[in-house]
Amino acid sequence: MRLLPAVALLLASTAAHAQTTTAPAISLDTLKTVTKTLSSDEYEGRAPATAGEEKTLAYLVERFQKAGLKPGNKGSWFQDVPLVEITGNNVSKLAFTGGKTPLALDYRKDMVIATYRVTPKVDIQNSDVVFVGYGINAPERGWNDYAGVDVKGKTVVILINDPDWQTMTLDGPFGGRAMTYYGRWTYKFEEAARQGAAAAIIIHDTEPAAYGWGVVQSSWTGPQLEQDTPGDHMDQSQAIGWIQQEPAKALFASAGKDYAALIEAAKHKGFKAVPLGVKASVSWENTIRRQASKNIVGILPGSAKPGEYVLYSAHWDHLGRCDAVDGDDICNGALDNASGMASLVALAEAQVKAGPAKRSIVFLGVTAEESGLLGSKYYAENPVYPLAQTVGGVNMDGVNNVGRAKDFVLVGVGKSELEDLVKPFVAAEGRVIVPEPTPEKGSYYRSDHFSFAKLGVPMLYGESGEDLRVGGKEAGHKASEDYIEKRYHKPQDEYSDSWNWDGAIEDLTIFYGLGRQLAEGTTWPNWYPNAEFRAVRDKSRAGK
CATH class of the missing domain: 3.40.630.10 (Zn peptidases)
Structure with missing residues (x-):
């Protein structure tokens, strides 16, 4: 170079x-x-x-x-970081109805669910479910998994990582084996919110996620922290979460869809989101606690x-x-x-x-x-x-x-x-x-x-x-x-x-x-x- x-x-x-x-x-x-x-x-x-x-x-x-070291923030060792802690309580099963077989997924075991919204209760009932592939909208790459579909108020089901994650080289529409930000769960929830989805659910798969279900379970249950900002994150989806792969396969089967075929289709440009013809329901209550955490700052002056x-x-x-x-x-x-x-x-x-x-x-x-x-x-x-x-x-x-x-x-x-x-x-x-x-x-x-x-x-x-x-x-x-x-x-x-x-x-x-x-x-x-x-x-x- x-x-x-x-x-x-x-x-x-x-x-x-x-x-x-x-x-x-x-x-x-x-x-x-x-x-x-x-x-x-x-x-x-x-x-x-x-x-x-x-x-x-x-x-x-x-x-x-x-x-x-010297205190790094105008004589203080600390910088206050305003946070809000949201703890879900009385979480219902995540129920899917309208398919061949009703499904009711257990919290922690089959799914985890949470919210960015600072609200005392989340209640989603009979929300239409749409499979949106990898949930990516990348105009500069000519890729939009949401093209031609309106998901406002609906529940989107999303794959983790990028469409070309199984490519063993670094060549591909999304950098091949190297994950882009489009592959991260944070992006997928951000884009689902921009699209107006009521709920966004990622299908967990250990290899493309880079960690097993135990990591998801421990990270997404118990108190969840967010920045405490004006607006209380009400521009975000009501619910965000993950489901295990086997329940996901059962969901697709109940909807009469070929899971493997849709996963394969989602890897290719031009994929069209697929309504599953089933409805999702989930509810829970939130305990909300606002507080400041702290960064610690020390300095060796020049x-x-x-x-x-x-x-x-x-x-x-x-x-x-x-x-x-x-x-x-x-x-x-x-x-x-x-x-x-x-x-x-x-x-x-x-x-x-x-x-x-x-x-x-x-x-x-x-x-x-x-x-x-x-x-x-x-x-x-x-x-x-x-x-x-x-x-x-x-x-x-x-x-x-x-x-x-x-x-x-x-x-x-x-x-x-x-x-x-x-x-x-x-x-x-x-x-x-x-x-x-x-x-x-x-x-x-x-x-x-x-x-x-x-x-x-x-x-x-x-x-x-x-x-x-x-x-x-x-x-x-x-x-x-x-x-x-x-x-x-x-x-x-x-x-x-x-x-x-x-x-x-x-x-x-x-x-x-x-x-x-x-x-x-x-x-x-x-x-x-x-x-x-x-x-x-x-x-x-x-x-x-």
Whole structure:
């Protein structure tokens, strides 16, 4: 790839920096202690707006102070994030009538249902059901699953991911194997609301969803958080949710439709939405609680250009109390994301030990990531430090706990010049950058860097690959699959003294180097010209 002259010069200086600068050691003790503490049962899974939040923030302030950071929000460690908690009660079965066989799906077991609307009761009765394929309206790609159908007041049934997710290459109308934002459940509910649907139900399928039903069940039951905004989200659908694949097949059979044939048809441009000829009914009551959660903000002020900022971010929250497994109802979130917060503290310690850089370095712990990136979204929309003056940075969401890797993965590769800048730091460890092994999971749209990217700030999201120095690709892939299947978003995501932190320390050394280079430099890395975030960044910087 040909580099623009400015990028080439910056890359050369980065290479020199990587070769000549020795970073302060990343503290293994900090990584272990902070992870173990935050993921202990005492913190009750770190759900926002609970006693677990209070303990979490108090502990993180203590660690930030000890590291040598300053309060980052006008003398305060915190940024209030207004949230509203909605808890569904007395949830009825999701009933489908009018077909060959009436169906009544059980809450949690067969389906989950919720609402973005801040309303005391949801009651949907006899809503016509329409299968809308992948539920995508993408004019720039010549694709509209809602073309020719009016779904106002109706219930839409939607497939997860993109139509070409089974393509093993990155070629296709939606990027082939790599998920686009059109494949994310958040988009599908947003588009259903724009189309006026009363209810939007996604069919769960483990591979294209990238997680099993247990993850859906634990994430979509119990208290649900949303940003507390004027209008109470009444422009959204009344109901949003998921159903298991087997009940979905039974629904299509009851409607006299060929499930497999319709799934195949939905993969192709020109697909027409199919009314199923059945009606949906569901109701429940909501307990509503408004409160503010908090982002935590620390800063290492710059020595020469304190009004320019480099950002490190991670989320401190997890799911709190969740559906019990073997009697354990605390989702401790040790890897996701106590380890990320431990990394934020360890990087703060290292940067302070190195002394102030020319630019300021901000350490941001955000809330409510698990509820839809709400804390980072709020910060990006209400920044403590102007986004036009934020150079870029690194987001961390879980770290390597299985040992050193030969490779390093850039998630959402091909978007920003930070990818060029990080290469020398990866090479300095004798490692290679490789493509995402599972681009179909849409990881780029699932963590807090996305909130900043949408508003133009280049943020690197990278992690160890699966090619371990001990055990190779087989061992790395096995470890990844084991975590997703057995621990991700479950009570089993607990700290263990058996974790191997060597790979995490190597990754954090890369993040340290990149952040330090940005903070000591004068350049402003941008998005590549064809990246979807380039225009907003150019506009932001032009108006600074």
